[in-house]
Amino acid sequence: MIRLAIVAYLVVEIAAFWALTHFLGFGWALLITIGAAAVGFAVLGRRARTLTADLRSAARREPTGARPAGDGVLFAGSALFTILPGVVSTVVGLILMTPPARKVLSPAVEAGMMRRASVLVTGGRGPLGGRRGGARYVDGTVEGSVIDETSDVVDVTKRRPDGTVHIDVPGLPEPPAARP
Numbered sequence: 001m002i003r004l005a006i007v008a009y010l011v012v013e014i015a016a017f018w019a020l021t022h023f024l025g026f027g028w029a030l031l032i033t034i035g036a037a038a039v040g041f042a043v044l045g046r047r048a049r050t051l052t053a054d055l056r057s058a059a060r061r062e063p064t065g066a067r068p069a070g071d072g073v074l075f076a077g078s079a080l081f082t083i084l085p086g087v088v089s090t091v092v093g094l095i096l097m098t099p100p101a102r103k104v105l106s107p108a109v110e111a112g113m114m115r116r117a118s119v120l121v122t123g124g125r126g127p128l129g130g131r132r133g134g135a136r137y138v139d140g141t142v143e144g145s146v147i148d149e150t151s152d153v154v155d156v157t158k159r160r161p162d163g164t165v166h167i168d169v170p171g172l173p174e175p176p177a178a179r180p
Contacts, residue, residue, distance in 0.1 A: 013086035020087070033087055040082035040090040047097050051075050060178065069113060070106030 020029035052073055074096055080094030095101055159165055 009084070009089065012088050016086065016088045033085075036087045036090040037085070040093055043094060044079055044082050047075060047078070061175075063168075070110040071102055073109045073113065074102055075103055087158060 017033065018031055020032060024032070054071065078096035079095040081089045081096060083093075084090075096105070157165055
């Protein structure tokens with residue numbers, strides 16, 4: 001998959017540079033490519049400063065309209081596209097840095113991050129310990145009563161009226177108050 005992406009990148013960038021050279025000449029194509037890289041690096045530096053300020057605000061638990069987790073991942077992707085040589089990749093990187101693109105893509109990126117985090121936390125297992133798509137099992141003891149010789153187990157878990165189970169998980173301690 002990575003090889004295919006690299007080949008696609010090379011084909012698109014070479015085709016774009018060839019088109020620029022064909023229609024504008026080699027000198028203008030080279031100047032546009034270098035100019036796009038310069039603009040990309042300037043915007044990248046500015047966006048890095050604003051993202052750092054947003055992350056600091058989020059660390060201090062100050063209200064902010066930014067979504068630091070999704071914005072950070074999108075920034076990394078846009079930085080990669082901006083740093084790669086070529087006009088097309090620089091334009092894609094600049095588009096990923098725009099607020100409308102971040103607003104649309106940030107929730108999807110955060111959802112993907114949550115899926116990856118849950119796989120890391122559970123070790124690729126489902127919520128009951130079983131493999132995804134396979135049989136579910138509980139690793140531990142099960143409380144219940146034997147009803148007949150088929151060994152059916154009666155669930156004695158205390159449930160809410162809607163059928164969900166409340167699990168009391170302790171929260172993290174509050175951070176120390178900031179000094180004025």
